Amino acid sequence: xxxxxxxxxxxxxxxxxxxxxxxxxxxxxxxxxxxxxxxxxxxxxxxxxxxxxxxxxxxxxxxxxx
Numbered sequence: 001x002x003x004x005x006x007x008x009x010x011x012x013x014x015x016x017x018x019x020x021x022x023x024x025x026x027x028x029x030x031x032x033x034x035x036x037x038x039x040x041x042x043x044x045x046x047x048x049x050x051x052x053x054x055x056x057x058x059x060x061x062x063x064x065x066x
Contacts, residue, residue, distance in 0.1 A: 025052040 009015055019035075026033040029052050031045045038046075 025049050
């Protein structure tokens with residue numbers, strides 16, 4: 001099984017901002033992420049970070065519609 005990262009951003013210049021956003025969301029849900037590889041966290045922890053990111057993106061979009 002390959003561990004190649006296939007995550008791609010539509011705007012590659014946004015990588016740093018997305019990394020900061022991920023760290024911010026992880027902090028909010030109490031997951032201790034570190035820079036680089038985080039394969040030692042559980043699927044539940046990873047999912048909670050991703051879920052928090054989606055929640056905040058939806059909130060941002062809804063607020064922009066007002």
